[in-house]
Amino acid sequence: MLTAVEVEFLRNELAEAQNPLFFHDSDGDGLGAFLALYRIHRKGKSYALGSTSCLGKEFLRKVEEINPDKIFVLDIPLMKQEFVDKANRPIFWLDHHPVQEIKNARYFNPRIKDPLAYIPTTRMAYQVSEKPEDIWIAMAGCLADFYLPDFIDEFIKQYPQWLEKVEDLPTMLFKREIGKLPKLLFFLQKGPTSEVSKSIKILTRIKSPDEIFKQETPQGKFIYNRFIKINEKFEELLKEAKKKVTRSRLILFNYSENKWSFTNNLANELSGLYPDKKVIIARKKDELIKCSLRGKNVLYALQNALKGVDGSGGGHPDACGAVIKEKDWSQFVLNFKKEMK
Ligand SMILES: [Mn+2]
Numbered sequence: 001m002l003t004a005v006e007v008e009f010l011r012n013e014l015a016e017a018q019n020p021l022f023f024h025d026s027d028g029d030g031l032g033a034f035l036a037l038y039r040i041h042r043k044g045k046s047y048a049l050g051s052t053s054c055l056g057k058e059f060l061r062k063v064e065e066i067n068p069d070k071i072f073v074l075d076i077p078l079m080k081q082e083f084v085d086k087a088n089r090p091i092f093w094l095d096h097h098p099v100q101e102i103k104n105a106r107y108f109n110p111r112i113k114d115p116l117a118y119i120p121t122t123r124m125a126y127q128v129s130e131k132p133e134d135i136w137i138a139m140a141g142c143l144a145d146f147y148l149p150d151f152i153d154e155f156i157k158q159y160p161q162w163l164e165k166v167e168d169l170p171t172m173l174f175k176r177e178i179g180k181l182p183k184l185l186f187f188l189q190k191g192p193t194s195e196v197s198k199s200i201k202i203l204t205r206i207k208s209p210d211e212i213f214k215q216e217t218p219q220g221k222f223i224y225n226r227f228i229k230i231n232e233k234f235e236e237l238l239k240e241a242k243k244k245v246t247r248s249r250l251i252l253f254n255y256s257e258n259k260w261s262f263t264n265n266l267a268n269e270l271s272g273l274y275p276d277k278k279v280i281i282a283r284k285k286d287e288l289i290k291c292s293l294r295g296k297n298v299l300y301a302l303q304n305a306l307k308g309v310d311g312s313g314g315g316h317p318d319a320c321g322a323v324i325k326e327k328d329w330s331q332f333v334l335n336f337k338k339e340m341k
Pocket of ligand 1: 029030075096120121145
């Protein structure tokens with residue numbers, strides 16, 4: 001968590017900003033953090049990093065174009081020093097991935113003090129915002145990063161129809177109503193750019209989840225319809241993936257590049273529903289197989305399975321990702337199965 005001094009500092013920087021630019025990760029936590037901060041003053045612009053997790057010099061064009069007076073970077077794991085040096089504006093970086101070296105940017109990362117800390121960026125952004133009416137956004141962003149926030153009881157008080165009582169995370173995320181909130185933040189960022197921008201713009205003004213899910217306003221209805229359409233695509237793939245569940249300790253699901261990418265969400269949900277199994281969700285793109293892996297110590301198995309294979313990967317002990325050349329895919333799967341013996 002941020003200290004009281006840090007919260008005060010960021011609040012002031014935001015209040016004084018005339019045209020801040022928010023770079024955020026394109027997952028649920030990244031979007032949740034942006035919404036929490038933006039909704040304090042509703043000033044500035046946002047840009048989501050979709051295909052990379054590093055803010056490098058290719059994003060200087062965006063800085064030129066928007067000409068912000070301050071830059072906030074949210075839930076982005078990496079930043080190039082060259083970006084900081086050439087952006088030539090105050091930069092405030094809130095993140096919770098492994099700690100990086102950076103000069104001339106204000107860097108806020110709970111892992112600096114405690115390498116094992118796990119505090120999603122949305123949780124910190126909500127410390128800065130502390131708007132009670134935005135608790136549902138903060139909840140959505142935290143859950144998106146598989147984190148049960150300390151304000152859960154307050155949320156239940158305000159939204160009993162979304163959650164009756166605290167249960168274990170997989171149950172709440174994959175079997176209860178509240179699980180739709182993080183999915184909303186993930187799924188609205190998929191699809192054509194113009195629709196994504198429109199959705200995010202609307203989300204900066206939506207007053208409550210009921211405005212969306214009870215379709216109380218035209219804006220809420222737009223978001224609702226988009227979410228339902230995208231969620232259908234996801235559910236269809238989830239159903240396919242569940243057919244791959246056998247007595248084996250591995251769930252391996254491949255799907256086509258013609259379908260929208262839900263690799264991350266599929267892997268999370270299957271692993272939540274089948275906690276004793278290892279999960280690999282793989283999607284072919286060009287000559288590469290991109291996959292998400294889940295399960296106890298799956299990173300260890302991944303590292304060994306990559307030996308002698310044209311590919312790379314990494315991440316957390318129980319949740320990681322890899323990219324493997326298509327020609328070596330079957331070898332990789334063989335190696336991985338051997339690791340599970
Ligand atoms: Mn995050």
